[in-house]
Amino acid sequence: MTYGTLYGVGVGPGASDLLTLRALNVLRRTGVLALPRSSDYGTSKAWQIIKPVLGSVLNQERLFLTFPMKKDPEQLRPAWDKAFNAIGERLERGLDVAFATEGDPSLFSTFIYLKQEAPRRWPGVVIEVVPGVSSITAVPAVTGIPLADGQERIAIVPGTYGLKDLERLLQEFDTVVLMKLGAEIPNIVEALDHMGLLDRAVYVSKATMAEQRIVRNLRLVQAERGDCFAMVIVSRKEHSGLLAGAVPLRGEA
Numbered sequence: 001m002t003y004g005t006l007y008g009v010g011v012g013p014g015a016s017d018l019l020t021l022r023a024l025n026v027l028r029r030t031g032v033l034a035l036p037r038s039s040d041y042g043t044s045k046a047w048q049i050i051k052p053v054l055g056s057v058l059n060q061e062r063l064f065l066t067f068p069m070k071k072d073p074e075q076l077r078p079a080w081d082k083a084f085n086a087i088g089e090r091l092e093r094g095l096d097v098a099f100a101t102e103g104d105p106s107l108f109s110t111f112i113y114l115k116q117e118a119p120r121r122w123p124g125v126v127i128e129v130v131p132g133v134s135s136i137t138a139v140p141a142v143t144g145i146p147l148a149d150g151q152e153r154i155a156i157v158p159g160t161y162g163l164k165d166l167e168r169l170l171q172e173f174d175t176v177v178l179m180k181l182g183a184e185i186p187n188i189v190e191a192l193d194h195m196g197l198l199d200r201a202v203y204v205s206k207a208t209m210a211e212q213r214i215v216r217n218l219r220l221v222q223a224e225r226g227d228c229f230a231m232v233i234v235s236r237k238e239h240s241g242l243l244a245g246a247v248p249l250r251g252e253a
């Protein structure tokens, strides 16, 4: 069987003008836009990002798919199966499907599971990944604090999966990017306070979106449950600076 092409398209962190040209081209030429949302009644963040810049595309289907925000695979499986079946029906008809993901499709994205599952369900299907601007680079852009330079090392940590080793990570890495905060903010504040690093942390929610919020005193957000688009970045900045003389400056031999 000849299937349509399956695209995983990163649509960036929130601001519509951070969509790449390649993403926009793919989104405009595919017959089906698959748009993930977390509940049957909720909105799709990817669609909110795309809608203002997509323009009118003739005969394009907008296929809203529900992926509940739960961790239990038994609860997830039926919903994911339904969504993947809906995509499969279109691919089997030879339609190209663009699965839009917030940020980049290769980082904590449902598309990763779809990409793994696709060859089993639709043997030989062509899959293309269109990278997007990730929240990991959008957040430093809005705080003005670089992610890493020189000898600095970065850890990327999903908070809701446990932070028992946070103090070790903070010792080992110069920059720690804490994503998926859930109810972990009090634990993060406690660990940072214990290590004297509270003033090296910044909380950002909805970077580049209209509701963007930057909080440099984490105690102010301590009582909050991190919203779905919130991140804490801790930057020690003890190894930053020029590469210890390894890069000759102009005029130096």
Ligand SMILES: C[S@@+](CC[C@H](N)C(=O)[O-])C[C@H]1O[C@@H](n2cnc3c(N)ncnc32)[C@H](O)[C@@H]1O
Pocket: 013, 014, 101, 102, 103, 104, 105, 106, 107, 108, 109, 133, 134, 135, 136, 138, 139, 178, 179, 180, 181, 204, 205, 206, 207, 208, 209, 227, 228, 229, 230, 231
């Ligand atoms: C399921 S992951 C998706 C990451 C996405 N694929 C990316 O490349 O940024 C969701 C997490 O990404 C982070 N995130 C995504 N967009 C964000 C934004 N605009 N501002 C701050 N954090 C964001 C938050 O930590 C959130 O809990």
